[in-house]
Amino acid sequence: MRYWLMKSEPESFSIDDLQRVTVEPWSGVRSMFARMHMRAMSVGDAVLFYHSNATPPGVAGLAKVERVAVVDETQFDPNSQYFDPKATREKPIWDCVDVRFVEKLPYFISLPQLRADEVLADMVLLKPGRLSVQPVAEHEYHHIVELGHIEPPPLPPKPPKKPAPKSNAKPAASKKPAAKSKPKPTKPKPKPKKR
Numbered sequence: 001m002r003y004w005l006m007k008s009e010p011e012s013f014s015i016d017d018l019q020r021v022t023v024e025p026w027s028g029v030r031s032m033f034a035r036m037h038m039r040a041m042s043v044g045d046a047v048l049f050y051h052s053n054a055t056p057p058g059v060a061g062l063a064k065v066e067r068v069a070v071v072d073e074t075q076f077d078p079n080s081q082y083f084d085p086k087a088t089r090e091k092p093i094w095d096c097v098d099v100r101f102v103e104k105l106p107y108f109i110s111l112p113q114l115r116a117d118e119v120l121a122d123m124v125l126l127k128p129g130r131l132s133v134q135p136v137a138e139h140e141y142h143h144i145v146e147l148g149h150i151e152p153p154p155l156p157p158k159p160p161k162k163p164a165p166k167s168n169a170k171p172a173a174s175k176k177p178a179a180k181s182k183p184k185p186t187k188p189k190p191k192p193k194k195r
Contacts (some may be wrong), residue, residue: 001045001046002135003137004046004048004065005050005059006047006049006063006132007050007051008055009051009052009054010060011053014060015051015061015103017047022101023100024099025040026098026099028074029094029132030084031094035132037079037134040064041097047102048141049061055135056110056112057110058114059108060104061101061104061105063099063100063101064099065099066097066098070096071092071094071095072094072095074094075092076156076182093184107152109147113152
């Protein structure tokens with residue numbers, strides 16, 4: 001048995017949606033590398049269901065591979081964002097797998113929690129890249145499942161904001177503009193007396 005992590009945006013399809021429908025084709029994958037990983041899957045492989053593009057992202061539940069080599073029907077739908085005009089029924093380009101709901105984890109495991117765990121330091125998820133389907137090591141899978149059944153420690157409280165230091169300097173007195181001095185009236189010079 002092999003282990004995988006599969007990403008889905010919860011607004012489009014969440015672990016709750018999978019629980020409701022039980023089995024769902026993992027359609028809409030348009031990465032050659034992600035497709036390669038799905039083609040390497042076998043029935044019964046274990047899956048970590050990861051909520052991506054969420055606040056925060058993280059592992060929300062567990063699934064398993066129900067069926068392999070499933071034709072991705074979205075490639076033929078011109079109204080789908082995953083439509084591929086080059087694909088034909090005779091020569092489909094995109095395939096996927098069906099996944100079956102196993103469990104919604106009691107405790108959501110956020111990406112920051114995964115990053116902080118030394119056991120998961122080499123996990124593909126934590127390396128550069130944005131693959132929506134990726135392999136997971138067996139010990140990583142079992143460790144994450146264990147984390148999902150343990151209440152995480154509370155986050156440390158944020159330190160209170162320090163008030164701005166008070167300045168002892170007195171505020172500068174506002175200077176009034178100097179009053180303009182009025183010119184002194186000049187006395188008319190006395191006219192010389194005629195002699």
